Amino acid sequence: MTPSDLTRVYYQIENEIESYRNELNKLSVPNYPSETCRELIIDLFEKLKGYEETLSKIMEDANDQDEKIVEQSLQKLITKIHIPLVREDTKFLNWLYKAQTKNVPWSFVHCVERLFQQIVPNQKLLIYCENQYNYGICWSKSETIAPYPYYVLSFPRLHKTNVLWHAVVGHEIFHPRCSEFINRHNQNVLTNITGEVTKNYEKFATTGASENSFTKKRDRIDSMTNVTHTAWCRATEELLSDMACVEIFGPAAILAMKAFSACSPKNDRPDPDNHFYPSWQYRFEIVWDNFIEDKLCKLDHVYSEIKNNDIVRCFKEDMLEIKCLVEKKEGEDLVKKHPLAKIAYQEVQNLILDAVDFVKDNTQDVLKWHDEKTLSQIPKLVGRLENGIPPNESVAEINEQEGIYNTHPAAIPAILISGWMYETYWQEKFNADEADERVMTYKTLSRLILKACEDIETIKKSQQCQS
Amino acid sequence: MNDNAMVERWNIIDSAAMAVAVESVLYRLTKNKPLPFDVDEALKNGIGFLEEAQNGGAIICGEPESSEFTGTLTPLVWSTNIYINSGPSEVGMYKKVVATLKSYRDLLEKIRKEQIKELSSENDIDTANNAYRFFHELAGELMKQADPVTESYSHQI
Numbered sequence: 001m002t003p004s005d006l007t008r009v010y011y012q013i014e015n016e017i018e019s020y021r022n023e024l025n026k027l028s029v030p031n032y033p034s035e036t037c038r039e040l041i042i043d044l045f046e047k048l049k050g051y052e053e054t055l056s057k058i059m060e061d062a063n064d065q066d067e068k069i070v071e072q073s074l075q076k077l078i079t080k081i082h083i084p085l086v087r088e089d090t091k092f093l094n095w096l097y098k099a100q101t102k103n104v105p106w107s108f109v110h111c112v113e114r115l116f117q118q119i120v121p122n123q124k125l126l127i128y129c130e131n132q133y134n135y136g137i138c139w140s141k142s143e144t145i146a147p148y149p150y151y152v153l154s155f156p157r158l159h160k161t162n163v164l165w166h167a168v169v170g171h172e173i174f175h176p177r178c179s180e181f182i183n184r185h186n187q188n189v190l191t192n193i194t195g196e197v198t199k200n201y202e203k204f205a206t207t208g209a210s211e212n213s214f215t216k217k218r219d220r221i222d223s224m225t226n227v228t229h230t231a232w233c234r235a236t237e238e239l240l241s242d243m244a245c246v247e248i249f250g251p252a253a254i255l256a257m258k259a260f261s262a263c264s265p266k267n268d269r270p271d272p273d274n275h276f277y278p279s280w281q282y283r284f285e286i287v288w289d290n291f292i293e294d295k296l297c298k299l300d301h302v303y304s305e306i307k308n309n310d311i312v313r314c315f316k317e318d319m320l321e322i323k324c325l326v327e328k329k330e331g332e333d334l335v336k337k338h339p340l341a342k343i344a345y346q347e348v349q350n351l352i353l354d355a356v357d358f359v360k361d362n363t364q365d366v367l368k369w370h371d372e373k374t375l376s377q378i379p380k381l382v383g384r385l386e387n388g389i390p391p392n393e394s395v396a397e398i399n400e401q402e403g404i405y406n407t408h409p410a411a412i413p414a415i416l417i418s419g420w421m422y423e424t425y426w427q428e429k430f431n432a433d434e435a436d437e438r439v440m441t442y443k444t445l446s447r448l449i450l451k452a453c454e455d456i457e458t459i460k461k462s463q464q465c466q467s
Numbered sequence: 468m469n470d471n472a473m474v475e476r477w478n479i480i481d482s483a484a485m486a487v488a489v490e491s492v493l494y495r496l497t498k499n500k501p502l503p504f505d506v507d508e509a510l511k512n513g514i515g516f517l518e519e520a521q522n523g524g525a526i527i528c529g530e531p532e533s534s535e536f537t538g539t540l541t542p543l544v545w546s547t548n549i550y551i552n553s554g555p556s557e558v559g560m561y562k563k564v565v566a567t568l569k570s571y572r573d574l575l576e577k578i579r580k581e582q583i584k585e586l587s588s589e590n591d592i593d594t595a596n597n598a599y600r601f602f603h604e605l606a607g608e609l610m611k612q613a614d615p616v617t618e619s620y621s622h623q624i
């Protein structure tokens with residue numbers, strides 16, 4: 001290691017910072033659907049300044065003939081600036097490009113931001129579309145590694161305008177809240193897991209079944225416990241997030257999950273290859289039993305108010321299909337097939353009732369599908385969709401002669417449930433041998449719902465201005 | 468739906484930076500060289516890392532120090548890897564790992580609290596040399612994993 005090696009890396013990193021700044025300048029030009037991206041760009045410029053200061057300080061410190069000190073300074077340049085910048089901060093460049101107005105379901109962005117603020121207050125959310133078949137959210141507990149301090153939510157790009165599926169953002173948005181629950185139970189669970197893993201370890205070790213494998217690092221008790229603990233954390237997070245999504249959007253969430261998972265195996269057993277994720281079947285069972293079954297009767301009044309009986313019939317048939325699916329209870333048996341999954345999921349099941357309470361406590365401020373206000377809007381919104389009108393408002397009273405225009409902006413859960421009710425009807429009518437020409441295409445349905453989402457933000461802003 | 472990713476507090480990148488920084492502090496201390504600009508941050512992070520590894524180890528031993536461990540076992544796993552590299556695994560290994568990590572943590576806390584710029588006691592110098600080797604090995608292992616080039620090797624379909 002020579003000082004010239006250090007200088008070479010210094011210049012390389014200086015160039016990387018300069019190139020990053022140029023990229024940010026280019027990204028400052030396009031339109032974004034909300035202010036978050038502009039704030040992010042400003043924050044990133046500041047971060048680059050921080051890197052430049054660290055760069056100078058490391059080089060000042062390296063002013064020594066000791067070869068070890070030169071080497072350590074080089075390693076500091078790499079670990080404090082080069083790796084975070086090229087490996088992590090460059091992700092922001094991708095996210096910003098994919099967050100531009102033309103690349104996202106911009107009419108829906110404000111609704112998601114509003115919901116996020118209710119669940120994770122005072123934090124910043126960046127929304128973009130990723131070229132993958134999945135929704136996702138990422139955030140950072142580190143104060144240096146991206147996406148700190150942002151939360152970054154991705155939609156599947158090919159389903160950008162498929163707004164009925166976007167009910168699952170309720171799931172993604174709840175992920176950051178799960179650490180509170182996990183931390184609360186962490187030590188007890190970890191102690192239980194350690195005990196169970198040690199028992200298993202000793203059982204195998206005494207029988208000599210795989211004596212050699214236990215000398216390998218990956219089969220140590222700490223590694224096995226770490227894997228099992230991670231499996232518990234992941235399963236708990238997924239299930240808590242599913243619960244929150246279904247608590248907010250109810251049948252719209254269930255139908256969106258079902259549609260999204262239609263091309264995936266339902267009974268994939270949790271194991272190391274799939275990072276111990278719970279199967280879809282198990283997830284449906286958990287949310288149905290704890291959040292849907294006892295509240296479905298609340299829809300009875302809604303059904304009686306909807307004028308088109310076919311819509312009600314189609315929707316009920318779809319819900320019944322899901323009920324039959326979950327009653328098989330295949331998911332619960334399957335999660336215990338792998339020995340480590342069995343340990344992790346036993347801990348999950350021990351805490352299910354606490355999890356249900358936690359989700360209810362942490363969604364108190366959000367308007368939910370089973371609230372009276374939401375339920376009362378659904379029949380009117382279904383009626384608007386049938387007439388090709390965006391399901392954006394619930395009209396209480398209109399009298400043009402007297403200038404009375406008393407309406408309420410529709411609630412997002414009401415919009416999505418009415419959309420899904422129409423979708424179940426659309427499936428039957430549009431796919432019938434003799435398609436009913438009065439039934440709109442799925443694309444038109446999606447556009448009407450997106451328009452409604454855009455409108456309710458305008459109505460809310462206008463009402464806020466008036467008040 | 469299942470593509471969420473949370474960057475842990477003790478992720479590979481932060482942990483590699485921490486290990487390099489602590490290694491640098493300990494080296495300079497044992498060689499009577501001026502301390503680096505980031506000495507306080509390095510010691511604070513080093514103590515935090517050792518604390519999480521030590522607490523994780525205490526749980527594995529069945530002797531947790533408090534009832535509020537909110538971290539993961541990842542720092543313990545990395546630390547134990549380094550410990551095992553320096554000798555064969557043995558009976559009561561986790562207790563020895565915990566005791567070793569505690570001695571390093573105590574030293575870093577003492578250096579930070581007393582703003583020590585030069586080590587005088589034989590015992591401290593001995594612990595500092597061992598801790599230096601530990602963080603040196605840890606830095607090497609984590610830097611390998613954090614390398615952006617290695618990260619992009621995968622071409623699996």
